[in-house]
Amino acid sequence: MQSTRRNFLKVSAATGGGFLLGFSILTSCEQKPAVVMMAPELVMPEQFVELNGFIKIAENGIVTIMSPNPEIGQNVKTSMPMLIAEELDVDWGNVIVEQGKLDTENFTRQIAGGSQSIRHGWVPLRTTGATARAMLLAAAAQQLEVDVADLRTEKGTIYGPGDKKISYGEVAELATTMDVPEEVELKDPKDFKIIGKSTKNVDARKIATGKPLFGIDVQREGMLHAGIIHPPAFGMELASFNADAARAMPGIVDVVELDCAPEGKEMQWSDGGTVRRSIAVVGKSTWQVMQAKKAVQAEWKRTSPAESSDGHRSKLASLLETGKVEVARRDGKPEAAFKEAAKIVEATYSAPFLPHNTMEPMNFFAHVTNEKAELHGPVQTPEFLEKSIATLFDMDPANIDVGMTRMGGGFGRRLYGSFAVEAAMISKAVGAPVKLTYTREDDMTQGTYRPDYLVTYRAGLDADGQLVAFHVRGTGTNGSPVFANRFPAGSVENYLAENIGMDSNITTGAWRAPRSNFIAGAEQAFLDEVAEAAGKDPIAFRLELFDRAINNPVGEKNDYDAERYAEVIKLARDKAGWTGTSNNDGTHRGFAAYYCHNSYVAQVLDLTMDTDKPKVGRVCCAVDCGIVVNPEGAINQIEGGIVDGIGHALYGQITFTDGKPDQENFNTYRLIRHPEAPTSIDVHFVDNGIKPTGLGEPSLPPVIGALANALSSAKGERVYDQPFVGGLRG
Amino acid sequence: MANFSININGKVHEVDVDPKMPLLWAIRDELGYVGTKFGCGIGQCGACTVHVDGVAMRSCQMTVETIAERERAITTIEGLSENGEHPVQQAWLEHDVPQCGYCQAGQIMSAASLLNNIPNPTDEDISTGMAGNICRCGTYTRIHAAVKTAAAKLS
Numbered sequence: 001m002q003s004t005r006r007n008f009l010k011v012s013a014a015t016g017g018g019f020l021l022g023f024s025i026l027t028s029c030e031q032k033p034a035v036v037m038m039a040p041e042l043v044m045p046e047q048f049v050e051l052n053g054f055i056k057i058a059e060n061g062i063v064t065i066m067s068p069n070p071e072i073g074q075n076v077k078t079s080m081p082m083l084i085a086e087e088l089d090v091d092w093g094n095v096i097v098e099q100g101k102l103d104t105e106n107f108t109r110q111i112a113g114g115s116q117s118i119r120h121g122w123v124p125l126r127t128t129g130a131t132a133r134a135m136l137l138a139a140a141a142q143q144l145e146v147d148v149a150d151l152r153t154e155k156g157t158i159y160g161p162g163d164k165k166i167s168y169g170e171v172a173e174l175a176t177t178m179d180v181p182e183e184v185e186l187k188d189p190k191d192f193k194i195i196g197k198s199t200k201n202v203d204a205r206k207i208a209t210g211k212p213l214f215g216i217d218v219q220r221e222g223m224l225h226a227g228i229i230h231p232p233a234f235g236m237e238l239a240s241f242n243a244d245a246a247r248a249m250p251g252i253v254d255v256v257e258l259d260c261a262p263e264g265k266e267m268q269w270s271d272g273g274t275v276r277r278s279i280a281v282v283g284k285s286t287w288q289v290m291q292a293k294k295a296v297q298a299e300w301k302r303t304s305p306a307e308s309s310d311g312h313r314s315k316l317a318s319l320l321e322t323g324k325v326e327v328a329r330r331d332g333k334p335e336a337a338f339k340e341a342a343k344i345v346e347a348t349y350s351a352p353f354l355p356h357n358t359m360e361p362m363n364f365f366a367h368v369t370n371e372k373a374e375l376h377g378p379v380q381t382p383e384f385l386e387k388s389i390a391t392l393f394d395m396d397p398a399n400i401d402v403g404m405t406r407m408g409g410g411f412g413r414r415l416y417g418s419f420a421v422e423a424a425m426i427s428k429a430v431g432a433p434v435k436l437t438y439t440r441e442d443d444m445t446q447g448t449y450r451p452d453y454l455v456t457y458r459a460g461l462d463a464d465g466q467l468v469a470f471h472v473r474g475t476g477t478n479g480s481p482v483f484a485n486r487f488p489a490g491s492v493e494n495y496l497a498e499n500i501g502m503d504s505n506i507t508t509g510a511w512r513a514p515r516s517n518f519i520a521g522a523e524q525a526f527l528d529e530v531a532e533a534a535g536k537d538p539i540a541f542r543l544e545l546f547d548r549a550i551n552n553p554v555g556e557k558n559d560y561d562a563e564r565y566a567e568v569i570k571l572a573r574d575k576a577g578w579t580g581t582s583n584n585d586g587t588h589r590g591f592a593a594y595y596c597h598n599s600y601v602a603q604v605l606d607l608t609m610d611t612d613k614p615k616v617g618r619v620c621c622a623v624d625c626g627i628v629v630n631p632e633g634a635i636n637q638i639e640g641g642i643v644d645g646i647g648h649a650l651y652g653q654i655t656f657t658d659g660k661p662d663q664e665n666f667n668t669y670r671l672i673r674h675p676e677a678p679t680s681i682d683v684h685f686v687d688n689g690i691k692p693t694g695l696g697e698p699s700l701p702p703v704i705g706a707l708a709n710a711l712s713s714a715k716g717e718r719v720y721d722q723p724f725v726g727g728l729r730g
Numbered sequence: 731m732a733n734f735s736i737n738i739n740g741k742v743h744e745v746d747v748d749p750k751m752p753l754l755w756a757i758r759d760e761l762g763y764v765g766t767k768f769g770c771g772i773g774q775c776g777a778c779t780v781h782v783d784g785v786a787m788r789s790c791q792m793t794v795e796t797i798a799e800r801e802r803a804i805t806t807i808e809g810l811s812e813n814g815e816h817p818v819q820q821a822w823l824e825h826d827v828p829q830c831g832y833c834q835a836g837q838i839m840s841a842a843s844l845l846n847n848i849p850n851p852t853d854e855d856i857s858t859g860m861a862g863n864i865c866r867c868g869t870y871t872r873i874h875a876a877v878k879t880a881a882a883k884l885s
């Protein structure tokens with residue numbers, strides 16, 4: 001495989017920006033101690049050579065690789081450096097991984113979102129490693145006085161003719177003076193030594209021993225603590241407040257009003273969910289601040305109508321009937337086909353709002369003066385945060401320093417960095433370094449929720465039980481969940497997909513696998529219902545449709561590869577030993593398959609009923625994400641998505657009364673717990689050597705369908721409305 | 731505000747705090763042991779789990795005053811072992827349990843306490859014993875396997 005630099009830039013451009021190599025050539029930098037996973041702890045020596053923005057090599061062969069992207073638990077801090085290390089050809093045991101800062105010159109797409117980190121990094125990061133290796137080889141050729149073609153590398157050592165050899169560490173300094181090659185060769189995947197091997201989470205030891213890693217752990221000299229008071233309900237704004245009592249409390253330094261979206265300042269998408277006017281309490285400790293918040297007397301005024309959950313569901317339902325329809329896709333003559341159909345199946349599915357509930361509540365450190373801003377904390381979009389700060393404070397981005405911590409979960413919540421902006425505003429207002437920490441209540445009630453959704457499906461079958469017409473119409477708060485070109489589009493002659501939007505003052509945003517996290521479950525439950533009406537096995541029914549999509553697809557815009565889809569379904573079917581939806585032993589089985597974020601997933605879920613309580617047993621999961629970079633990490637992600645999907649579909653919901661969230665903490669909001677998790681999860685990968693795609697999201701959407709189908713079999717009636725079991729109250 | 735002596739990880743620390751301050755915030759903000767996490771503040775998530783005289787407790791639900799008065803000995807994740815060699819921590823590394831990692835200090839402290847009480851737990855013992863610790867990332871199946879491995883190491 002050839003990859004020229006130009007080639008590589010072309011790849012980058014197509015994927016949303018260039019991954020510049022940025023060869024800043026520094027020598028003898030300060031030591032930054034860092035530690036990796038298992039004993040013995042590796043320490044970077046004081047003297048080392050920085051080969052490019054990603055790689056530092058010390059004379060003793062220890063290599064530090066920068067991980068450019070935010071780590072939210074998707075394990076990119078391990079898997080992205082693996083790509084560099086593979087092509088650099090070093091021993092993973094000698095690698096230290098460090099979290100890179102926001103550095104728009106050296107790195108691009110420093111975002112955690114859409115399961116895209118590995119997909120976008122696949123060629124650029126390997127090219128970075130290969131380029132550095134080529135420069136090391138050129139330096140070695142000079143030093144050993146041999147032709148570069150006669151050299152080979154192995155685990156950080158360069159071997160020449162005879163017994164000539166030299167280590168990377170010995171030639172690293174010379175390597176920085178070599179020309180950056182125009183062209184580098186990337187390894188043939190069959191020669192991979194690191195990619196494809198299970199590699200432990202590089203932060204695991206620090207996590208297991210409680211080392212400070214997270215935003216909430218940031219501590220600085222002279223740092224004050226801050227808390228925030230937002231309006232108690234959506235559609236309300238601050239009118240006035242009295243903080244005399246709060247100010248008089250022990251440890252309280254100040255109470256200030258913030259305007260995080262002043263008139264005339266342009267907001268960007270990552271400012272979504274920003275509460276314009278709020279009150280910040282600043283003090284010497286988190287606890288004192290939390291106490292003082294309760295003593296602030298605030299008056300709020302209503303600025304837009306109060307919305308309640310009851311009203312929402314009926315509003316969505318009436319919109320589905322009479323709302324303004326946007327046709328997303330039409331194939332054939334759906335109306336006529338429905339008229340002629342021998343049988344019509346129709347069903348409506350719903351899901352409620354969901355908060356993200358990252359275990360680490362929103363928090364951020366900021367130190368902002370008139371001249372510069374330092375921000376450090378957990379955010380999925382550091383580059384956008386820098387822009388927001390530059391706009392708000394009219395500051396040159398060069399004077400803004402954004403550092404990333406490990407994040408206690410993201411799930412989309414930390415794409416919207418309004419909490420970091422708040423921290424910056426507070427720091428500026430009180431003239432001190434500040435760490436803002438949300439309480440769980442602040443975190444759960446502040447918004448950017450997964451929207452509530454409603455979708456109606458209709459299917460027309462002919463007399464032979466063939467699917468001849470398909471219609472999906474969806475609506476949801478701030479946008480419809482329907483994807484126009486996803487399966488079963490492409491497998492049905494007459495197809496119609498329609499969207500209807502609904503506006504709301506409840507703020508919504510991306511939540512792990514946006515839209516797919518609802519529509520997959522609805523679609524997969526509906527397909528089972530259609531299969532039943534057609535008198536067919538659910539898997540056989542789907543495979544028939546894929547035969548059509550493979551051999552004679554309808555339309556050209558279908559966004560999936562029908563062969564890969566069918567393959568992954570067969571793998572799940574075979575690994576699970578599928579014989580149908582219910583077994584004699586009282587186990588009920590549900591099947592589902594879905595394609596999103598460029599990966600294909602199929603699952604068989606086993607469930608039993610303990611009186612009226614569902615208990616998930618085994619979940620058998622087949623995945624096609626192309627080459628699996630780090631199998632152990634990949635399996636962990638897939639397991640997480642499955643548990644997450646099951647938990648939210650069974651129990652998750654946030655409801656509203658007069659614009660105020662009814663659930664504020666885990667005593668009223670139910671998250672899945674250990675006894676409710678599946679008994680076992682087995683994961684099987686399709687081995688096809690295709691370039692890798694993401695895994696942070698794709699296992700979640702289908703499992704809701706598999707669960708709905710198993711539950712329907714167990715209950716003897718279909719389930720349509722999430723949460724299937726319910727929250728703690730209601 | 732008042733002065734209290736509290737024993738954390740075998741060392742006596744002096745803190746000058748509100749008597750009602752939860753132990754969680756004293757150990758995080760005042761003493762800098764940040765391995766113990768804040769998740770809910772109401773005893774529901776287990777992120778703040780520490781050992782009080784060897785038993786897993788929610789540090790957000792105990793005041794500094796009570797701990798000091800009753801002369802309790804507190805162990806946080808930082809004090810569970812010198813360098814991560816406690817069998818539970820080792821099992822966590824072996825099973826590569828963490829995703830985001832935020833809940834894991836609490837999970838490990840709960841697991842260590844569970845195994846103190848029940849050295850050979852059944853699946854049900856583990857499920858019930860670990861039910862107080864939420865993992866939003868969904869690492870429960872790995873946690874389950876790791877507790878079993880740790881139990882085997884300990885016996």
Ligand code: FES
Pocket residue numbers: 767768769770771772773774775776777778779788789790791
């Ligand atoms: S923070 Fe103490 S139980 Fe959640």
Ligand code: FES
Pocket residue numbers: 073359408409828829830831832833834864865866867868869
């Ligand atoms: S690993 Fe993220 S909350 Fe448990």
